[in-house]
Amino acid sequence: MQSFRDIRLQGFANRVPVAAATAWIDARCAALPSETLPLAEAFDRILAADIAAPRALPPVPRSGIDGYAVRAADTVGASGYAPLTLRLIANGAPLTPGTAALVEAGHPLPPGADTMLPFTLCEPGQGTIDVLNSVAAGADIESAGDEAGAGALLLAAGRCLHPADLGLAAITGLDTISVVRHPRVRLIPATPGLTADANTPMLTALIHRDGGQVEPVRSTPTDSAALRTALNATDVDLIVVCGRTGTGPEDFAAPVLAEAGELAFHGLALRPGDSTGLGRVAGVPVILLPGPPAACFYAAELLVGRAVRRLAGRPADLPHRTVVRPLRRKLTSEVGSTDIFPVRLSADGAEPIPSGSSFALYPTVQADGFVIVPAELEGYAPGTAVAIFLNDPI
Amino acid sequence: MQSFRDIRLQGFANRVPVAAATAWIDARCAALPSETLPLAEAFDRILAADIAAPRALPPVPRSGIDGYAVRAADTVGASGYAPLTLRLIANGAPLTPGTAALVEAGHPLPPGADTMLPFTLCEPGQGTIDVLNSVAAGADIESAGDEAGAGALLLAAGRCLHPADLGLAAITGLDTISVVRHPRVRLIPATPGLTADANTPMLTALIHRDGGQVEPVRSTPTDSAALRTALNATDVDLIVVCGRTGTGPEDFAAPVLAEAGELAFHGLALRPGDSTGLGRVAGVPVILLPGPPAACFYAAELLVGRAVRRLAGRPADLPHRTVVRPLRRKLTSEVGSTDIFPVRLSADGAEPIPSGSSFALYPTVQADGFVIVPAELEGYAPGTAVAIFLNDPI
Numbered sequence: 048m049q050s051f052r053d054i055r056l057q058g059f060a061n062r063v064p065v066a067a068a069t070a071w072i073d074a075r076c077a078a079l080p081s082e083t084l085p086l087a088e089a090f091d092r093i094l095a096a097d098i099a100a101p102r103a104l105p106p107v108p109r110s111g112i113d114g115y116a117v118r119a120a121d122t123v124g125a126s127g128y129a130p131l132t133l134r135l136i137a138n139g140a141p142l143t144p145g146t147a148a149l150v151e152a153g154h155p156l157p158p159g160a161d162t163m164l165p166f167t168l169c170e171p172g173q174g175t176i177d178v179l180n181s182v183a184a185g186a187d188i189e190s191a192g193d194e195a196g197a198g199a200l201l202l203a204a205g206r207c208l209h210p211a212d213l214g215l216a217a218i219t220g221l222d223t224i225s226v227v228r229h230p231r232v233r234l235i236p237a238t239p240g241l242t243a244d245a246n247t248p249m250l251t252a253l254i255h256r257d258g259g260q261v262e263p264v265r266s267t268p269t270d271s272a273a274l275r276t277a278l279n280a281t282d283v284d285l286i287v288v289c290g291r292t293g294t295g296p297e298d299f300a301a302p303v304l305a306e307a308g309e310l311a312f313h314g315l316a317l318r319p320g321d322s323t324g325l326g327r328v329a330g331v332p333v334i335l336l337p338g339p340p341a342a343c344f345y346a347a348e349l350l351v352g353r354a355v356r357r358l359a360g361r362p363a364d365l366p367h368r369t370v371v372r373p374l375r376r377k378l379t380s381e382v383g384s385t386d387i388f389p390v391r392l393s394a395d396g397a398e399p400i401p402s403g404s405s406f407a408l409y410p411t412v413q414a415d416g417f418v419i420v421p422a423e424l425e426g427y428a429p430g431t432a433v434a435i436f437l438n439d440p441i
Numbered sequence: 442m443q444s445f446r447d448i449r450l451q452g453f454a455n456r457v458p459v460a461a462a463t464a465w466i467d468a469r470c471a472a473l474p475s476e477t478l479p480l481a482e483a484f485d486r487i488l489a490a491d492i493a494a495p496r497a498l499p500p501v502p503r504s505g506i507d508g509y510a511v512r513a514a515d516t517v518g519a520s521g522y523a524p525l526t527l528r529l530i531a532n533g534a535p536l537t538p539g540t541a542a543l544v545e546a547g548h549p550l551p552p553g554a555d556t557m558l559p560f561t562l563c564e565p566g567q568g569t570i571d572v573l574n575s576v577a578a579g580a581d582i583e584s585a586g587d588e589a590g591a592g593a594l595l596l597a598a599g600r601c602l603h604p605a606d607l608g609l610a611a612i613t614g615l616d617t618i619s620v621v622r623h624p625r626v627r628l629i630p631a632t633p634g635l636t637a638d639a640n641t642p643m644l645t646a647l648i649h650r651d652g653g654q655v656e657p658v659r660s661t662p663t664d665s666a667a668l669r670t671a672l673n674a675t676d677v678d679l680i681v682v683c684g685r686t687g688t689g690p691e692d693f694a695a696p697v698l699a700e701a702g703e704l705a706f707h708g709l710a711l712r713p714g715d716s717t718g719l720g721r722v723a724g725v726p727v728i729l730l731p732g733p734p735a736a737c738f739y740a741a742e743l744l745v746g747r748a749v750r751r752l753a754g755r756p757a758d759l760p761h762r763t764v765v766r767p768l769r770r771k772l773t774s775e776v777g778s779t780d781i782f783p784v785r786l787s788a789d790g791a792e793p794i795p796s797g798s799s800f801a802l803y804p805t806v807q808a809d810g811f812v813i814v815p816a817e818l819e820g821y822a823p824g825t826a827v828a829i830f831l832n833d834p835i
Contacts, residue, residue: 087646087655090645111799113689152799152800194800201806210643210647211738214738217643220637243611245607251607338546338547406499407588439603
């Protein structure tokens with residue numbers, strides 16, 4: 048931890064590497080306890096505990112089709128020219144030689160049946176059917192346990208729940224399911240009132256994407272005392288302050304956090320986003336984000352998203368789909384600094400979009416994604432194949 | 442349209458190609474009208490109307506950093522050995538030669554200033570600053586319109602809204618945004634009560650993923666009259682019936698739809714999923730899905746998802762991320778039938794997961810994704826590189 052030094056009207060003396068900031072987050076953000084949800088509300092949530100099959104699936108032999116349960120031996124030699132007649136009995140009673148029972152798909156087979164005869168291979172009579180073809184034993188039936196044995200692990204804890212998972216959970220008899228609780232994030236917009244608050248809708252969306260829920264803040268703190276009050280950490284898992292993190296005279300976010308709790312870092316070797324800070328109040332992690340929207344966006348992608356994903360039990364790394372493309376122009380970075388560049392994809396590569404300002408969000412919006420130049424590199428030469436983190440949700 | 446023929450206890454006489462079913466949906470499902478939402482609720486929605494810049498961005502020249510607005514000419518020759526002293530004036534007044542004004546990042550430059558001096562290049566005095574280095578004109582400032590000119594198209598209609606888009610919309614002065622309305626989907630579980638209703642949670646999740654909202658149904662219709670009542674199409678954009686679509690005596694979904702409105706198709710050349718049907722009631726599309734969960738799942742992926750995505754203004758094709766891998770075993774299909782196979786990915790290929798039953802959801806859950814063998818092929822030989830539609834949301 049740095050000892051607190053007021054950098055206002057001074058500038059940052061040093062900046063912490065992004066890897067140190069993500070390690071700090073990883074050490075302090077772990078998956079939250081579980082909550083129980085109705086199955087239909089658990090899509091895309093993280094399963095909190097293993098689900099095993101309480102009994103074999105299917106529990107008893109069943110038919111896979113609509114048709115007649117028969118004994119295969121009773122159909123041997125049947126043809127359209129020489130049909131064999133079977134007597135229909137109610138489904139459920141044991142099938143004796145020479146009998147058949149109507150069974151709908153998914154229903155249990157009667158004892159004694161060993162195969163299913165489709166409607167297309169018979170003609171109905173009066174209390175009888177005429178079998179027009181032979182069927183092999185085992186056709187269109189499932190034995191008990193064919194899908195899974197009793198006790199089989201069906202869904203492992205930590206899994207992100209897909210639609211079919213919820214159906215399978217229902218089949219085991221569950222109405223509800225235990226998932227990692229949503230991280231509750233207090234989002235404190237401390238951006239000066241000069242410009243519209245671009246950060247709140249942007250961060251609300253980002254936090255939602257990664258599995259968090261934003262707790263509303265009643266009002267924008269415009270001075271130190273108001274921010275101190277807003278930092279009261281009751282009932283939230285993460286606090287995010289946007290703005291007031293720079294070196295101007297009104298940039299009170301870092302001194303207030305240092306006084307209210309712990310300011311672990313202020314100043315990050317990230318561009319844009321270098322006025323980011325990290326700390327805690329009453330054990331709750333606090334992330335101080337730059338107010339300029341583009342800086343806020345990328346710092347949130349790297350740090351807030353990571354904290355939310357870890358609290359939500361999700362994989363910690365960026366969730367973006369990536370593609371690899373050759374750069375069409377060089378990217379110049381500084382050794383020690385993690386630099387982010389919005390790029391547009393073209394048929395033959397990735398074209399960086401010039402952006403002179405950490406306030407300009409339009410380059411980010413126009414981009415198909417972004418390139419991260421890691422701290423240890425001084426950039427990429429033209430033609431270098433780089434990973435592009437795509438903006439599209441899928 | 443087929444004329445209605447009751448296939449119960451008979452079997453399907455013919456099955457419609459999947460391409461005909463998707464064409465039917467495409468012709469009847471178009472993007473819904475717009476609704477207006479607060480920006481923070483519009484993530485991942487489809488923008489209904491273009492958003493242009495109402496004025497230049499930025500509207501006036503602004504500073505990109507915290508520091509002092511100066512005239513570059515006033516810093517020429519300054520050094521640590523020979524600092525030049527400038528008199529501080531309040532920000533806002535025109536900068537005359539020999540003066541400087543404290544300006545925070547993002548704030549307008551005072552008239553007369555042409556560059557910014559960072560705090561690290563000066564020493565504060567009493568109402569003055571000592572400049573320790575020269576700065577070039579234009580450093581760390583943005584001119585009006587640098588980001589976008591007045592009237593520039595910032596966000597085009599049809600775009601899926603990303604987090605940064607919402608920030609940019611806020612910057613233009615918007616509090617709300619016009620997006621394509623959520624499709625309202627009535628989901629009618631007509632699965633016989635024999636087994637747990639796996640389909641409702643599964644389909645609720647699928648519909649939600651694709652941008653739809655499921656309207657609750659009060660009770661499961663257990664007979665024709667109850668289904669007829671549930672098909673009343675008030676205030677919904679799509680109706681989905683699950684179950685009762687097969688050839689058993691209780692499979693009343695298709696006859697009820699034929700009587701209540703229009704049954705366009707019943708019987709689809711899709712495996713699993715061949716008892717799927719399509720039609721309309723009072724102009725509202727109705728999709729009849731098979732009750733067996735695996736059949737229901739894949740038929741829903743191909744048809745319900747498509748209808749929901751089109752109504753929601755999203756791209757119609759499957760939203761899954763795909764990868765291409767060689768098959769490790771052959772897949773056998775039937776010409777004319779679209780066949781779907783769950784597969785598991787391994788380091789060197791895709792391994793089909795055997796599934797004998799349209800009831801068995803566990804193979805789908807165990808799979809990393811699925812392969813679609815199109816109608817015109819009779820399968821794939823081992824080693825064929827095929828596209829795999831991945832189950833993971835991202």
